[in-house]
């Protein structure tokens with residue numbers, strides 16, 4: 001348990017000063033512009049920190065107990081519907097109305113209707129489609145080339161998630177659909193859209209409105225096509241078309257548009273970044289890299305893994321776990337309180353905005369000694385509290401796609417690593433930044449070698465050295 005100071009007024013909580021002239025808004029702008037620096041700064045004040053001293057409307061929580069208090073009580077701490085920007089009857093609003101941004105009974109019902117598509121057995125049935133997508137990517141790689149691994153991972157996860165969600169069989173159509181929605185996400189995540197939310201010619205918000213209309217039209221066309229074909233596919237959209245709630249009701253077309261888009265958005269950049277960071281960390285840790293290749297070669301003998309074989313790859317499991325601890329793609333997420341509440345001996349009002357942070361919680365030294373080191377072996381013993389390891393969050397709103405994401409990541413790594421060794425050109429700058437998810441700014445160039453087992457540790461520069469202890 002965390003020590004508290006009973007009776008202390010929440011306004012007395014330690015935190016950074018407000019920005020001259022701009023006040024709390026200035027702090028918010030600085031947080032959005034450089035989230036990682038701000039998270040570090042805020043966490044230096046303690047486990048419960050206001051965005052600005054004296055202002056308790058925006059509250060950051062870092063300790064597992066506070067995470068549990070918030071994440072296990074979705075009625076009191078609701079997902080931020082505010083993020084559903086855009087005029088009432090607009091494509092933008094509909095596209096952002098999905099599982100992450102709805103609350104209450106509708107959330108519960110929709111989650112229940114969607115769950116069958118994400119159960120372990122169902123997810124395992126996507127294995128062959130995933131293996132085929134990954135195989136096609138790898139067969140295009142030539143030893144000696146330098147490729148942007150972030151873009152490669154983005155393309156393959158785009159293909160996979162689009163196929164699994166929409167059941168498109170033609171790669172070109174899948175990619176076209178995926179690119180359209182990826183553009184939507186890119187524009188949506190741009191800080192300019194949130195700081196200047198006006199639908200005026202020339203403004204980024206107008207461009208977001210336009211791409212939203214194209215995105216909605218494309219999803220609606222797909223829904224119409226699926227219906228005409230009887231929607232008998234194995235994909236998530238076909239299953240949602242048949243899904244019924246307890247009263248026998250089905251989702252409206254507008255709800256289907258939002259739910260599929262949100263699944264796509266939530267499921268694509270996250271996995272891309274997790275894979276990108278894992279490949280980076282392996283390159284920087286030759287002993288782990290070598291041991292993992294040995295494990296994969298020993299078990300798989302050059303073939304893509306079966307579901308049963310994935311269970312017999314303990315080091316792969318620890319590597320993925322540790323990578324998602326150190327470099328979680330989702331660095332912060334938000335909730336709003338619906339009523340006054342107490343936390344850490346302080347009282348807070350309704351409408352307090354709370355930010356929890358997998359990034360900071362995963363770096364608490366009392367939970368993870370030497371937190372900045374990439375140490376997969378820590379998972380031989382580590383048993384953090386349930387709300388102390390939260391790359392997929394936890395509680396009733398835990399990531400619905402975690403099983404899918406883990407399968408995808410493990411398949412990709414176990415097909416890639418025995419075949420190729422990826423290494424950063426020495427001296428590469430690696431600059432982690434947050435745009436919805438944590439990614440390397442400007443991508444991550446890596447040279448492709450056949451798996452020659454010349455594991456080295458190329459020197460890297462840039463801010464990554466502050467985030468990860470690289471010897």
Ligand code: HEM
Pocket residue numbers: 079099100101111161262263264266267268270271274328329330333334390391392393396397398399400401402404405
């Ligand atoms: C490495 C990959 C992934 C990571 C790190 C990740 C992480 C997360 C996190 C932290 C949340 C909670 C967000 C919050 O509290 O507001 C979340 C929720 C969610 N994720 Fe994922 N996710 C990943 C992959 C996926 C995939 C593949 C899908 C689906 C195709 C998906 C769909 C969702 C959905 C729908 C929610 C909202 C759940 C709800 O509110 O009931 N995610 N994810």
